[in-house]
Amino acid sequence: MIKAENVEKYYGKFKALDGITFEAERGEILGLLGPNGAGKTTTMRILTTYLPPSGGKLSVDGKDVVKDAIEVRKRIGYMPENPPLYVDMRVEKFLKFVGELRGLSGKKLKERLGYVREVCQIEEVWHNFISQLSKGYRQRVGLASALISDPPVIILDEPTIGLDPKQIRYTRELIKNLGGTHTVLLSTHILPEAEMTCDRVAIIDRGKIIAIGTPSELAEKIRKVNAVRVELSGPPNEVYKALLDLDGVSQVIPQERNGVYLVQFEPQWKTREQITKLAAEQNWHILELSPREASLEEVFLEIVAEEEHKKTDDETQIQKNIQRDDTVGE
Ligand SMILES: Nc1ncnc2c1ncn2[C@@H]1O[C@H](COP(=O)(O)OP(=O)(O)O)[C@@H](O)[C@H]1O
Ligand SMILES: [Mg+2]
Structure with a gap:
């Protein structure tokens, strides 16, 4: 339903998007997860035709975004x-206006107005001026205007920003319910949000997609951080074979310099001790044996995960308080 192939975007000389490729199937909820400045908004603005790409191809339902x-x-x-x-x-007037712009009228328009009024929880402010609305309500009116014409593809740029925890929970639920019948692309910088709401997540950083998969596939990636950089004084070929033969080693990857290897292993094995033993047995010197520096995506994932742990702890606390308030007097 949504297809992006090798999309590039320059702002002047600055390359904001560096070859973005992804697809979203009909009915799928795809998340773009990345820190501020990663290129999420740029990707969405290009996809929605508000900004021309500098290179690459994008289509929605087979229609080219440029042509x-x-x-x-x-x-x-x-x-x-x-x-x-x-x-x-x-x-009310605003949403009616947007609905008419999108080709709705009569009974259909009335029906859709009733729908968004309810699902976006804006009954309370239905007759208010938009200028008087809080950030949370403005966000919900924004969501209502995206949903009013019941389009098959819904693109939401950080849909929960500015909402309180109760509204956040509700909005995530609403988005989940759109899946199946709608193709949804949403952006977020919050890892648990992506995990909770999306069928698949594309992690974007500095204009590149560094990982894409289901939330559980991505969690698997994070667990694969176990690796050491090794250089032993023996003949590189022999060293390579011997390392690969060690218990629990999944991969041995030659590094930039001849004789240096990255050894990936399953976490339960004492691979460093095995390497020390191997070197002693073979009479090789250990020239290097160090935990590998995590790659960009691993670092990024860990940082995001750590930050969100802190935040969700706070959020859980607030939610508990809300629930407590709700139950008072019952
Ligand atoms: N109109 C613009 N002119 C110049 N640089 C921009 C413009 N819009 C965004 N950028 C830069 O492009 C990069 C990606 O921005 P953006 O797509 O807004 O990221 P995100 O939505 O992931 O936070 C950032 O470094 C941002 O500063
Ligand atoms: Mg943005």
Whole structure:
């Protein structure tokens, strides 16, 4: 349904996107997970035809975003990072206006207005001016305007930013419910959010997708950090074979300098001790034996995961407090 192939984007001389490739199937929820500045918004703006790519190909439902921009727009509901709302309009009027722009009228329009009013939980502010709304409500009106015409593809740029924990939970649930019947592309810098809401996650960093897979596949990747860099004084070929023969070693990868290897192993094996023993037996000197520096994606994943542990702890605490408040008087 969504296809991006080798997409590049320059802002002047700065390369913001460096060959992004991904696909989202019909009915799939795909997450773009990455830190600030990674290129998530840029990717979404190109996909929604608001920004031309500098290179590569993108299509939605087979329609090219450059050549067939109008057809692409018809198929997409887009909630940008800061939804462009007409602040001097009332919520109802604004959503009606957006619905009409998207070709709705009469009974259908009325029905969709009723739907978004309910699922986006904006009944309370339905008659208010947008200028008076809190950030959380503005976000929900932005979501409502993306959903109003019931487009098959929904693109949501950081949909839970600015919401309180209760609204966050609700919005994630809402997004999950859109899956199956809609193709959803959402961006987030929150790892648990991606895990909770998405069928698949593409991790994006500095304009590149560094990993893509289901949340459990990505979790598997993180566990594969166990590796050591090794250089032994023996003949490189013999060293290579001997390392590969050790119990628990899954891969031996030659490094930039001849005779240096990266040895990947399953975590339960005492591989460093085995290497020390091997060197002693063979009368080889250990020139290097060090834990490998984690690759960019591993570092990034760990950083994101750590940060989110802290945050979700806070969030859980807040949620507990809310639940406690809810149960008071029952
Ligand atoms: N209009 C622009 N002009 C110049 N640089 C930009 C512009 N928009 C974004 N960038 C840069 O491109 C990179 C990617 O930005 P963005 O797509 O907004 O990332 P994300 O949404 O992942 O935070 C960042 O380094 C950002 O500073
Ligand atoms: Mg962004």
